[in-house]
Amino acid sequence: MLADASLRRPLEDVSDDEVMAVAHAPSKRTKHSHETAADSTIFEKLGLPIQKALTKSYTFFSPLPEASTDEYVLGVDEAGRGPVLGPMVYATCFCKESYYAQLSTLGFADSKQLNEDQRDRLFAVIQQNDVRESSGWSIRCISPQDISQCMLRRSKYNLNSLAHDATIQLIRDALDRGINLKRVFIDTVGPPASYQKKLEGLFPGIQITVAKKADSLYPIVSAASICAKVTRDAHLSRWVFAESKLQNNMSSMYGSGYPGDPSTIRWLKESLDQVFGYPGIIRFSWSTCARILLEQAVTVVWADDEDAPNNASLVKYFAQAKASSAAAAGSDNPARPRSKFFGHRRPINISVSL
Secondary structure, X not given: OOOOHHHOOOHHHOOHHHHHHHHHOOOOOOOXXXXXXXXXXXXXXXXXXXXXXXXXXXXXXXXXXXXXXOEEEEEEEEEOOOOOEOOEEEEEEEEEHHHHXXXXXXXXXXXXXXXXXXXXXXXXXXXXXXXXXXXXXEEEEEOHHXXXXXXXXXXXXXXXXXXXXXXXXXXXXXXXXXXXXXXXXXXXXXXXXXXXXXXXXXXXXXXXXXXXXXXXXXXXXXXXXXXXXXXXXXXXXXXXXXXXXXXXXXXXXXXXXXXXXXHHHHHHHHOOEOOOEOOOOEOOOOHHHXXXXXXXXXXXXXXXXXOOOOOOOHHHHXXXXXXXXXXXXXXXXXXOOOOHHHHHHOOOOOOOOO
């Protein structure tokens, strides 16, 4: 899903002066505090849905350089893989091979080694006319609700699979848009060798390098890491709760979102509703969240649980049910126990004469 067209302003209409004015303006943010929809930022000018509730994942692609036969180099990195709240953002940055040496001199570095102002300024540099004539970028922003749904469904879809698929989608999107990729550099998820072999099988003819700490080794990956980190931070600092009544009643002092951050743990404990749990900003598949819910939320006992032994296996349950059905089929007097439902509700027979 692309950012809504109603929010989009053509990037070609955004002047370098406007871009740098946004980048160099004094920050109005406190860490992870909400801003109003009236705030004019580079994200609204680009058309990203920062001021909307992030309940669904979306993909954004910047305008492309003019069509040509140039070969391109592309880097991939992510932000927000480990936190218990907020989106996970995968990003690419790509540029013409002939421009890569010049892009490497612009000061890109691993986003984790830069402060917020430095990241914002470098993100603004990527939007300047002389840079975007030879480069572009894209993101796949995965909502916390989608992360929870993927990781908690019966057929497990873990975070590594989610990350791999986001990377593959972004590379395919670039190819589908006519970007002639020659080299791709990726910060690894899991063992680099097997991940690289997987991607080489999907994208033959492209020189693929998967490496640990690629964001520190390759400037194109560093640029991608900045796009990912700045986008995630923008969503968190302007978070719009899908639960609208919480917008002005829920603290936004959730820190970095990492389970080891005392501010995050404090927010999780203070923001818990004992009945309804947490809002959609939370990744419910994280053990940190599950533990606090287990310790502090109201215990829910489902009616079906009363008939099942403690720690009963779902697989064993169906196996036992199948065995009982088979035994009953060969007997004139099946010994299937009566459900507790009827004992608890005490149904009575009613006869009606017409």
